[in-house]
């Protein structure tokens with residue numbers, strides 16, 4: 001097991017020492033659809049734009065005194081995507097210690113699950129999350145699909161990976177892409193290399209944007 005990683009049982013054994021547990025899940029399906037009628041999309045992987053402007057997976061804190069990890073995750077899914085989905089212990093892939101979220105929550109253990117759905121179910125999740133889900137427009141600003149292809153100009157996965165993610169969501173995504181072979185390892189390596197370049201360009205863009213606000217502040 002990788003360093004810092006815990007099994008589900010080890011993570012639960014930490015309950016006595018004031019840890020809070022949070023569970024998140026990667027929902028995905030196979031698809032035959034193509035971008036521009038020629039680029040295979042291959043898989044639909046759902047992430048979300050969170051209230052804090054970061055990308056993450058659906059899920060959240062579990063009330064350990066009242067519910068199991070999986071029951072808590074399903075409750076969070078109901079709130080965030082508006083569909084009742086069953087995620088089980090068998091779908092648990094990783095648990096690890098994360099920096100706490102506040103002084104009142106100094107210790108956090110994040111659990112990660114992966115669940116494969118039918119394409120139709122994924123589309124249902126997308127519809128419900130933008131309409132009936134309680135958290136829509138509040139904790140969740142919108143669901144997004146992860147592009148797995150790379151366009152000639154370096155768009156797609158490289159750009160997506162250069163965005164900002166909550167906690168270890170980016171490594172959870174990359175790890176899942178590798179483990180489930182949703183992207184070939186060599187393609188993923190190249191995408192990450194391009195992503196670093198995109199990230200550097202974003203930093204330059206931000207400097208330019210900052211200069212704009214400074215110009216606004218000059219006395220006329």
Ligand code: AMP
Pocket residue numbers: 022024056057058059060061098101110166167168169170172
């Ligand atoms: P949430 O209620 O979804 O914001 O999740 C509870 C806490 O878990 C958040 O305050 C984050 O700090 C943390 N968290 C959310 N998503 C992830 C993630 N993918 N990896 C690690 N920590 C996360």
Ligand code: MN
Pocket residue numbers: 058059060076080139
């Ligand atoms: Mn959440």
